[in-house]
Amino acid sequence: MIKERYQAVLQQVNTPENDPPPYPLMMRGSVVLGRDPTCHIVLDPAQYRTVSRRHAEVLPVPAGETPEGYRLWQVCDMGSANGTYVNGARIRQCQVLRQGDRLMLGLDGPEFVFDYHVGGAPKSRDTIVVDSSISLPQRSSSRSDLVKPTARVNSTPHEHDSVSLTQLFPIFSTGKELTHKAYLLPGGITVAFVVLLFLSVGRPALFNLLIAAYLSGAAYYFVYRLCGKRKPWWLLAGSAVTIILLLLSPALEWFIFLFRQILPGNIPPENAASLGFPVLLVRMFFGAGLMEELMKAVPIFLAYFLGTQIRRSPYREEVGVWEPLDGILLGAAAAVGFTLVETLGQYMPEVYQSTIKAGESAAQLASLQLLIPRVLGMVSGHMAYSGYFGYFIGLSAMRRRKRWLILTVGYLTASVLHALWNTAGEFSPVLLLVVGVLSYAFLTAAILKARELSPARSQNFATRLK
Numbered sequence: 521m522i523k524e525r526y527q528a529v530l531q532q533v534n535t536p537e538n539d540p541p542p543y544p545l546m547m548r549g550s551v552v553l554g555r556d557p558t559c560h561i562v563l564d565p566a567q568y569r570t571v572s573r574r575h576a577e578v579l580p581v582p583a584g585e586t587p588e589g590y591r592l593w594q595v596c597d598m599g600s601a602n603g604t605y606v607n608g609a610r611i612r613q614c615q616v617l618r619q620g621d622r623l624m625l626g627l628d629g630p631e632f633v634f635d636y637h638v639g640g641a642p643k644s645r646d647t648i649v650v651d652s653s654i655s656l657p658q659r660s661s662s663r664s665d666l667v668k669p670t671a672r673v674n675s676t677p678h679e680h681d682s683v684s685l686t687q688l689f690p691i692f693s694t695g696k697e698l699t700h701k702a703y704l705l706p707g708g709i710t711v712a713f714v715v716l717l718f719l720s721v722g723r724p725a726l727f728n729l730l731i732a733a734y735l736s737g738a739a740y741y742f743v744y745r746l747c748g749k750r751k752p753w754w755l756l757a758g759s760a761v762t763i764i765l766l767l768l769s770p771a772l773e774w775f776i777f778l779f780r781q782i783l784p785g786n787i788p789p790e791n792a793a794s795l796g797f798p799v800l801l802v803r804m805f806f807g808a809g810l811m812e813e814l815m816k817a818v819p820i821f822l823a824y825f826l827g828t829q830i831r832r833s834p835y836r837e838e839v840g841v842w843e844p845l846d847g848i849l850l851g852a853a854a855a856v857g858f859t860l861v862e863t864l865g866q867y868m869p870e871v872y873q874s875t876i877k878a879g880e881s882a883a884q885l886a887s888l889q890l891l892i893p894r895v896l897g898m899v900s901g902h903m904a905y906s907g908y909f910g911y912f913i914g915l916s917a918m919r920r921r922k923r924w925l926i927l928t929v930g931y932l933t934a935s936v937l938h939a940l941w942n943t944a945g946e947f948s949p950v951l952l953l954v955v956g957v958l959s960y961a962f963l964t965a966a967i968l969k970a971r972e973l974s975p976a977r978s979q980n981f982a983t984r985l986k
Contacts, residue, residue, distance in 0.1 A: 526591075526636045526637065527544055527545075527636065527637045528544070528545040528591065528593055528634070528636055528637075529542035529543060529544050529545060529635055529636070529637050530542065530543040530545065530551075530561070530578065530623070530632040530633070530634060531543075531632060531633045531635055532630060532631070532632050533622075533631050534630075534631055535630075542635070542637065543560075543561050543632075547580060547591065549579065550577040550578065550579035551577060551578050551579070552576075552577045553571075553575050553576050553577065553578070553625060553632075554571060554573050554574040554575040554598075555568070555572065555573050555575070556573040556574055559573075559574060563575075563625070563630055568625070568629055568630050570601075570602045570625070570626035570627070570628065570629045571600075571602075571625045571626060571629055572598070572600040572601050572602070574598050575597075575598060575604065576595055576597050576600065576604040576625060577595070577596050577598060578594070578595050578596075578617070578623075578634075579593070579594060579596065580592065580593055580594075581593065581594050581616065592617075593617045593634065594614045594615060594616050594617060595611065595614065595615055595617055595623055596613060596614040597611055597612070597613065600625070600626070601626075602625070602626030602627065603627075604623070604624070604626075605623070605624040605626075605627070606621055606623055606624075607621055608622075617634040618634070619634065619636055620634070620635065621633070621634045622634075627981065709734075713730060713733075716730050717730055717731070724884045724887075728864065728868070728887065728888060729864065731888070731892070731895075732860055732863065732864060732891055732895050733860075735892065736859060736860060736895050736898065739856075739896060739898045739903065740756075740898075740903070742899065743849075743852045743899065743903060743907065743963075743967075744852075745982060746964065746967050746982055747845050747848055747849055747967055747970070747971070747982060748845075748971060748980040748982025749845040749849065749974065749976065749980060749981075750981070751838070751849050751850075752838050755823065755838070755839060756849060756850065756853040757853070759819035759823070759850045759851075759853035759854045759857070760819075760854060760857030762818065762819040762822065762854070762857070763816055763818065763854045763857040763858050763861075764857040764858075764860070764861050766815060766818060767857075767858065767861045767862075767865075768861070772815075775811050775814070775815055776811070778811075779806050779807055780806070780807045783806045783807075783810075784802060784803060784806050785804075785805075785806030785807025785808070785810070786803060786807060787800075787803050787804065787807045787808070793946040793947055797943060800943050801939055801940070804938075804942045804943050805935055805936065805938075805939040808938055808939060809905075809934070809935030809936060809939040809942075810931075812858070812938065813905055813906060813909055813931060813935050813938060816851060816854040816855060816858055816902070816906040816909075817854075817909055817910070817931075818854075819850055819853070820841060820847055820850045820851055820854065820909075820910050820913050821913070823839060823840060823841050823846070823850055824841040824913065824917065826839055826840065827840015827841060827842065841914050841917050842917055842918070842975075843914050843915075843917065843918055843970065843974055843975060843976075844910075844911040844912075844915045844966065844969070844970035844973060844974075845914065845967075845971065845974055846910075846917075847907075847909075847910030847911055847912070847913040847914030847915075847917075848907045848908075848910045848914065848963075848966060848970055850910055851907045851908075851909055851910025851911075852903045852906065852907040852910070855898055855901075855902035855903040855905070855907065856903070858902055858906070859894065859895060859898050859901070859902050859903075860895075862902075863890070863891060863894045863895060864891075867890060867894065868887045868890060868891060871886050871887050871890050872884070872887045897956070899960060899963070900956040900957065900960040900963075901941060901956070903963070904937065904959040904960055904962060904963040905934040905937055905938045905959065906934070907963050907966065907967075908930065908933065908934045908937070908959075908962050908963050909930045909931060909934040911930065911966035911967075911970055912926050912927055912929065912930020912931070913927065913930065914970070915930075915973075918973070933962075937958070937959045937962060940955045940959075941955050941956065941959060
């Protein structure tokens with residue numbers, strides 16, 4: 521007969537609370553952990569974004585006990601997006617818990633320790649020996665073999681009379697988690713830019729450059745977090761610098777000659793709408809879509825080639841383009857460099873010269889008003905097109921037998937989206953909005969598919985709501 525005088529519990533660790541109370545496990549039923557308010561152990565969705573709505577459950581093993589007659593417990597993943605880990609190893613279905621096992625909901629997620637309590641005190645670790653050789657039955661999808669719980673586990677913290685030092689000064693206990701859980705680095709960079717902006721007041725050129733750099737970095741960081749794959753910062757910066765150097769080199773004239781002189785991509789500088797939508801769309805397809813998307817793909821192809829020349833791991837995997845996520849990250853970084861050169865070097869000077877008759881202040885204001893939407897619009901503009909084409913470049917690295925078909929489809933699709941955006945801007949703001957949302961949808965759809973195809977999916981740090 522199973523001895524039930526010992527209470528199995530889950531004790532959450534690494535929380536802001538000082539010595540939080542344990543969560544008792546029910547002897548006849550399961551305890552579900554997740555973000556959904558109907559779960560028994562509810563995790564704050566604002567604090568634990570890697571946790572699924574119904575992430576995992578802990579339940580007694582049917583007819584499972586140790587030779588000494590103590591109840592066995594198991595943890596089962598409920599199809600979570602970021603996985604359930606026991607002692608650092610991801611489980612696939614269910615796994616028996618030993619006393620002292622550490623249960624984590626997703627990498628860097630909330631962590632619990634499985635323990636036994638007796639008479640309000642923990643039972644010594646060497647008293648109960650869990651027989652790991654016991655075979656567990658397969659998890660049933662119907663769940664008919666389990667008794668559903670009838671009461672909610674009380675997760676309200678007990679009140680304490682004393683106040684600890686870490687409660688008065690939280691930074692003493694959470695300092696190590698600030699960098700990866702509290703966005704310390706982005707916050708610090710933001711503060712640094714604020715200080716620099718204050719110092720650059722009165723110098724419009726420097727002020728505009730700082731604004732453009734910060735907004736483009738924020739837009740790229742958004743895409744980077746969506747992708748969820750780490751890539752060396754110097755490689756991403758190198759992609760942006762490469763396209764900047766390309767645009768400032770004589771090679772730009774070669775691209776213009778090919779796509780706008782030989783091919784029908786010549787676009788009149790003024791009154792482009794007079795050509796009509798179909799004609800302008802064709803010209804934009806050659807003169808903007810095909811030309812600019814090929815230029816922004818140059819850093820991706822260079823990284824792909826560089827990766828094939830490196831023989832030593834892990835540098836080979838870090839540098840090269842081996843999967844769609846690599847192509848998206850490098851393509852989006854190239855878009856940052858392209859947008860900065862195009863905005864700061866072409867469009868802003870044109871606006872400044874066209875409004876200078878109204879005064880210096882009016883010209884500077886008009887330039888700034890152009891700068892902000894153009895840079896922020898990267899996520900539905902240049903970043904969307906080049907990131908989408910980058911997906912296909914990375915996919916071609918995985919599916920080499922179909923590489924030319926893959927590259928052709930990606931190149932043409934990205935160019936069509938680019939041409940639609942440029943053409944829509946000449947005719948209707950509503951149409952421009954529709955094309956912008958469509959372009960962003962194409963990019964994010966590619967990111968989601970790339971995460972699904974990624975060989976390193978289990979290490980992906982992207983936020984996945986479920």
